């Protein structure tokens with residue numbers, strides 16, 4: 347049975363992106379819940395749906411309940427869903443880090459609808475290329491979530507809890523850590539009044555290269571080359587930032603374990 351109607355629980359970054367995509371795919375968003383009614387109303391207005399801030403007002407007539415809430419709040423919110431929803435309806439969360447089994451003792455039909463991308467309310471993203479990772483405890487729901495994923499994106503995958511947990515670790519490395527390294531680069535530039543934008547083509551090319559080649563094969567730089575003269579010059583400069591010096595040393599050694607650093 348295709349999923350036709352949805353209730354969105356949460357009105358943050360993910361809900362703001364998923365909601366309009368569900369709607370574009372022809373699904374009806376019956377309600378949007380947020381603890382703050384102003385936030386629920388803001389999203390509900392664009393989705394032509396009802397805003398609520400009280401879970402006891404949740405309708406039991408949707409096909410799918412999407413919990414796009416803070417990871418720690420998932421079980422708390424699930425426990426507050428109406429009995430009919432917990433016993434009969436498909437309930438999913440959107441987290442990469444939380445197993446689907448968080449619902450096991452609370453809901454009968456449960457799963458995951460995890461869009462693997464970084465979302466901020468004000469940033470537009472091209473949903474068609476975002477991998478949607480789905481999973482459910484029942485076979486028919488696994489199929490329904492895969493169909494829903496394919497309605498939103500060209501790339502929809504059935505990924506079990508164990509695989510998704512590792513995928514999330516990998517995502518932290520490629521997204522959160524690389525972004526943190528961009529921040530360090532930006533800070534160093536700013537301190538020396540160098541425009542950070544000089545580095546933007548390099549950042550883009552780094553991300554572009556790995557679309558077609560294995561990242562390990564695309565590695566360049568003084569650590570890989572074993573260029574100790576340059577590495578030591580960089581480490582001397584970084585003495586004024588001891589944390590960055592430590593990080594630079596660790597990353598360089600990780601790239602090339604033979605370095606005598």
Ligand SMILES: NC(=O)c1ccc[n+]([C@@H]2O[C@H](COP(=O)([O-])OP(=O)(O)OC[C@H]3O[C@@H](n4cnc5c(N)ncnc54)[C@H](OP(=O)(O)O)[C@@H]3O)[C@@H](O)[C@H]2O)c1
Pocket residue numbers: 355356357358359360361380381382385413414415416417419422423440441442443460461462463464465466
């Ligand atoms: N942002 C991303 O890049 C991204 C990507 C993929 C997956 N995810 C996952 O998607 C989920 C939502 O992330 P997000 O970025 O959309 O978070 P967010 O912008 O911080 O929004 C979180 C939502 O959770 C609600 N919430 C927090 N604690 C709650 C509680 N105790 N009871 C009820 N609602 C509560 C907030 O409600 P109020 O409005 O009432 O404060 C808010 O609507 C998380 O599991 C996250 O891991 C995030």
